Amino acid sequence: MALYEGSLQMWKDGISDLLSEGPQPLTRCTVIWHHDESTFYANDRRKVFWVHKNETAILKQKGDGASLMVADFVSTDYGWLCSPNQKESAHILFHAGKAQDGYFTFEEILKHAEAAMQILEKYYPDENHVLVFDNATTHLKRAADSLSAHRMPKTVTKPGAVPFGVDVPALSVEGKLVYGENGKVLKKWIPMVDGKFADGTPQAFYFPQGHECAGAFKGMAAILAECGLTEAWDWPTQCLDFKCPPGPGHSSCCCHRVLYSQPDFMECETLLETACRAQGFDILYLPKFHCKLNFIEQCWGYAKQKYREFPLSSREADLECNIVEALNSVPLLSMHR
Numbered sequence: 001m002a003l004y005e006g007s008l009q010m011w012k013d014g015i016s017d018l019l020s021e022g023p024q025p026l027t028r029c030t031v032i033w034h035h036d037e038s039t040f041y042a043n044d045r046r047k048v049f050w051v052h053k054n055e056t057a058i059l060k061q062k063g064d065g066a067s068l069m070v071a072d073f074v075s076t077d078y079g080w081l082c083s084p085n086q087k088e089s090a091h092i093l094f095h096a097g098k099a100q101d102g103y104f105t106f107e108e109i110l111k112h113a114e115a116a117m118q119i120l121e122k123y124y125p126d127e128n129h130v131l132v133f134d135n136a137t138t139h140l141k142r143a144a145d146s147l148s149a150h151r152m153p154k155t156v157t158k159p160g161a162v163p164f165g166v167d168v169p170a171l172s173v174e175g176k177l178v179y180g181e182n183g184k185v186l187k188k189w190i191p192m193v194d195g196k197f198a199d200g201t202p203q204a205f206y207f208p209q210g211h212e213c214a215g216a217f218k219g220m221a222a223i224l225a226e227c228g229l230t231e232a233w234d235w236p237t238q239c240l241d242f243k244c245p246p247g248p249g250h251s252s253c254c255c256h257r258v259l260y261s262q263p264d265f266m267e268c269e270t271l272l273e274t275a276c277r278a279q280g281f282d283i284l285y286l287p288k289f290h291c292k293l294n295f296i297e298q299c300w301g302y303a304k305q306k307y308r309e310f311p312l313s314s315r316e317a318d319l320e321c322n323i324v325e326a327l328n329s330v331p332l333l334s335m336h337r
């Protein structure tokens with residue numbers, strides 16, 4: 001965020017610093033788009049309200065009723081992500097839950113990000129865009145062969161054994177999953193990608209052709225030793241249950257912890273980062289357990305307050321219609337503020 005701060009449009013009392021502070025240097029602005037999902041329930045209505053003294057009590061609907069999830073992107077500069085004429089929008093409505101459309105999977109998040117980027121490329125090409133996501137497991141999915149110290153052995157592959165690697169689903173030439181006789185998806189072994197030394201040069205985790213152990217996985221101790229941590233040979237593979245001692249002891253307790261903390265392992269890109277960066281968009285993750293830093297939460301809050309004022313209806317079309325109307329009721333000025 002600090003990196004972007006200089007190019008962000010700042011809002012004070014709903015007024016942009018681009019308007020309030022006289023001539024601005026001609027720089028490219030950055031727009032931050034926050035992503036999130038929220039659920040709306042059919043029976044969610046205001047419970048306390050004024051009525052005429054002649055009005056009689058009506059029985060409340062039991063339970064939350066049907067639910068609909070909405071996923072969207074929002075920015076303080078433009079509000080909900082859509083084309084300027086509002087004909088194309090990034091919001092999607094879906095039924096959550098296994099029995100219906102399923103939960104928002106990684107593939108759907110990726111599709112959603114792609115739809116958002118398409119609108120941004122088409123209508124807002126003069127700004128830099130940053131997409132912000134929650135630190136949720138589905139958002140953090142990495143390529144199957146990406147760097148991971150998890151399950152790595154400490155020492156070199158024993159002769160004749162299959163070296164450490166990653167099992168991925170086997171695909172046919174048409175790109176379809178292949179099933180074995182037991183009905184399970186067949187897996188195939190692939191090597192893990194190379195790591196990186198501090199100077200950025202690749203570090204192979206498998207012995208090269210011509211070496212007496214050609215093709216074998218080097219093991220964590222050798223990998224760490226190549227990075228200058230020769231003491232790794234004396235460390236255990238992993239502290240009991242991976243509960244490493246806190247503080248400085250952390251940096252030399254076990255092979256798993258130290259490898260896990262190496263810059264190349266820490267900086268390993270997520271699939272979402274790879275996809276967005278390939279299209280020229282930056283992406284940020286909110287700190288773990290701090291999804292409330294996302295100002296979209298206040299937008300959901302405002303929209304739900306509006307939503308509760310609509311007349312009760314169990315018709316699905318009404319539910320959808322009410323959600324969209326409630327979302328569009330959040331004033332842009334409130335978002336600027």
Ligand SMILES: [Zn+2]
Nearest residue numbers: 239244253254
């Ligand atoms: Zn440890």
